[in-house]
Amino acid sequence: MLTVLVIDDDDGLRDTIGLMLETEGFRPVLADNGKSGLQQALSLRPDLVLVDLRMPGLSGIEVCKQIRAAGMKTPLIVLSAVGDEMDKVLLLEIGADDYVVKPFGTRELLARIRALLRRSSPEETKSVSFSDVEVDLTRRVVRKKGEELKLTRAEYNLLTYFLQNPDRALTRDMILNSVWGYESFPNTRTVDAHVVRLRQKLEPDQGTPHHFLTVHGVGYRFLP
Amino acid sequence: MLTVLVIDDDDGLRDTIGLMLETEGFRPVLADNGKSGLQQALSLRPDLVLVDLRMPGLSGIEVCKQIRAAGMKTPLIVLSAVGDEMDKVLLLEIGADDYVVKPFGTRELLARIRALLRRSSPEETKSVSFSDVEVDLTRRVVRKKGEELKLTRAEYNLLTYFLQNPDRALTRDMILNSVWGYESFPNTRTVDAHVVRLRQKLEPDQGTPHHFLTVHGVGYRFLP
C-alpha cells in the first residue's frame, strides 16, 4: 500500500483529500503545517507528497527544496491557489514534479497522483528551452546550439528567474529581491552587468537583443 | 523441491504468491514481518528469498543486508512499490539480486524467480564501473586499472552516493544529508576534503577532473 503525505494548513481540504486517498487504497498521512510535514516526509519516506504552496511558517516552496536537499526523490505534487504564479521553471527549481490549481476535483488530483506514480520511476531529465538555448535544471547546465556553456551561479539564477517570468516588465528591484534575496543589497547596476553577460552568452544576434530586452526607466523584460 | 521464503506484510499478496509458488512446484514459507522473516531465512536456509522493501519494523533493506551479513548467498528478490527509488547500485548495496515493481503479474514474478535460480549457481561478482575504475559492491573494493586500492569508509560511501546520482548537480547539503545522515553535522568543507581524496585516488588525469566535477557555488556533479 502506497503512503501519501498531505501537507496543507486548510483543515477541510486536508481531510477531504485524506478521505479520498483512503477510499482509493492509499495510506494517507496528514500534516497541518510545513515544519511537521517536512519532518514526516524525512522520517516516513512516503511514496508521494502533496504540499500546499502557501502556508504560514515554512512555505511549500521551502518544504519541497528541503525534501530534495535531503536527497529524497519522492514524487511531489504542489497544490497552488488560483492567483499563484506557477510555472514549469519554478516547479523544477524547487524540485516538484507536478501541480494542481485549487479548487480542484478529487478526480483530477487522483489522476495526477496515479500518472505521477506511473512515470516517476524512470529518471527524467528536466529542461526548458527557448530559441536555440536549452537549460538543464537537474544538471544545472546550459547549452546553446547543443554545445555546453558555463554560466556562473548569479547568471544561472538570473536566467531561471527570467524563465519564470517571461514577457513581463521586471524592475531592477524586483530582480534584486528575487534573485539576490533580502540579505544582500547590491547596487542596482549589478543587475545590468549580469544582463550584459547573459546577452553575450545567450543572445543569438550579438548587438541587438532578442530575448533580454531593456525596458527603459524600469528594468528588463525576457522574451522566450 | 526448492524452498522459497516470502517476507511481506501484505496478507493478500503474501498468500497469492504462496499459492502461486505451490502450484508451480515450489515449497513456499511465509513470513509477515521482517524480524521473523530474517530468522526463518537464517534457520531455514531457503533456496530463494522474496522480500518486500517497505515493511513496518525491520525493513526489507535491513533484512537483505543482514542475510548477506550472515554470509548467506541465497538468491534474493526485492518487491518494491512503484515510488521507491530502485537502482542497480542500491540493489547491489543491500545485496539483492533482482527486483520486481508492484503491482506485478504472477507470471512475471515466476519468470524472474526461475531466471535467478538458473543463473545463481555460478558465483557472480557484482560491480559497477566508470572509465578505468571498477567498484565491487559485494566485496566493497575498488580497483583502478585492475589494481585494488584502499578507500576509507567515508570515501567509499561518498563514491557510491555519486554512483547513485550520476550527472546531477548535487549541493554540499544534499551530499551531507545523504552520505553522512541527519545525526552528524559536519562542516560542508568536509565534503570538499573527501572529494579531493576521491579525485586523487580515482581520477585518471591528475589535475583536471573528468568524473568529479565541481559546480561552482553549488557543489559537485559526478560524470561516469
Added chain:
DNA sequence: CGCGAGTTTACAAGATTTTTACAATTTCGC
C-alpha cells in the same frame, strides 16, 4: 599511548561578483 579515520582549519589560488568609470543611447522639454 599511538594509530587511523574523519573533520576542521588555514591559506593560497582562482573564480565570481560588485563597483566604477566612461561611452552610448534614450527621453523629453523646447
Added chain:
DNA sequence: GCGAAATTGTAAAAATCTTGTAAACTCGCG
C-alpha cells in the same frame, strides 16, 4: 530636430567569495 539630463551598455578594476589542498586537530580504540 536639438541638446541637456537621465538611463543604460560595457569593460576593467576592486572586492568578495569559493575551492583545492595540506596540515593540524579530534576522537575512538586496541
